[in-house]
Amino acid sequence: MPAFEKLSIPCTFVQDNHSLSVPAFTLRGLHFQTPPRGQDKLVRCVRGAIFDVAVDIRKGSPTYGQWVGAELSAENGHQLFIPIGFAHGFVTLEDNCEVSYKCSDTYAPENDGGIRWDDPAIGIDWPMPAGTAPELSPKDAVQPLLADFDSPFPYDGRPLAPLA
Numbered sequence: 001m002p003a004f005e006k007l008s009i010p011c012t013f014v015q016d017n018h019s020l021s022v023p024a025f026t027l028r029g030l031h032f033q034t035p036p037r038g039q040d041k042l043v044r045c046v047r048g049a050i051f052d053v054a055v056d057i058r059k060g061s062p063t064y065g066q067w068v069g070a071e072l073s074a075e076n077g078h079q080l081f082i083p084i085g086f087a088h089g090f091v092t093l094e095d096n097c098e099v100s101y102k103c104s105d106t107y108a109p110e111n112d113g114g115i116r117w118d119d120p121a122i123g124i125d126w127p128m129p130a131g132t133a134p135e136l137s138p139k140d141a142v143q144p145l146l147a148d149f150d151s152p153f154p155y156d157g158r159p160l161a162p163l164a
């Protein structure tokens with residue numbers, strides 16, 4: 001059985017992305033592509049360290065709006081799988097972080113979607129020093145709140161479990 005299938009990663013990856021974030025506490029997210037161009041993503045940090053987050057935005061999910069997060073670093077080599085139906089974001093924990101992620105569909109800017117990184121209804125506990133404002137793209141500074149988002153992602157019955 002192929003290695004990804006053994007890990008319950010059912011997709012085929014067709015695009016690899018690589019991003020460099022220069023200042024520490026650069027935050028990208030929360031992002032997704034809408035159907036029919038949704039993307040499963042497999043994320044790792046190949047230089048430095050990030051806190052990587054997935055938020056359940058599957059309509060009807062018993063864990064809708066809940067999040068999980070993990071530190072991914074070049075040192076620990078951990079990866080996080082972000083399935084279709086989850087919004088994704090990360091904050092860098094040091095200068096000059098490079099993140100590499102595989103995607104199950106190609107980039108489709110017309111299907112670009114986002115939710116605010118600091119939506120209080122989600123309540124992500126970003127590991128940033130008190131009083132630190134993250135570096136955001138202009139797009140991410142004005143993403144909508146979850147309450148104003150009509151999710152096009154159906155609940156597929158797969159529960160969101162705490163990370164091992």
Ligand SMILES: Cc1cn([C@H]2C[C@H](O)[C@@H](COP(=O)(O)OP(=O)(O)O[C@H]3O[C@@H](C)C(=O)[C@@H](O)[C@H]3O)O2)c(=O)[nH]c1=O
Pocket residue numbers: 017019028029030031032041088089090106107137139
């Ligand atoms: C994601 C992506 C962006 N771009 C371009 C569009 C734009 O000019 C520039 C920067 O795009 P963005 O601002 O969307 O880049 P970024 O904020 O790094 O977006 C990424 O954030 C993380 C959290 C994800 O989950 C990714 O799927 C992706 O949305 O790169 C591509 O050409 N192909 C791509 O696959």
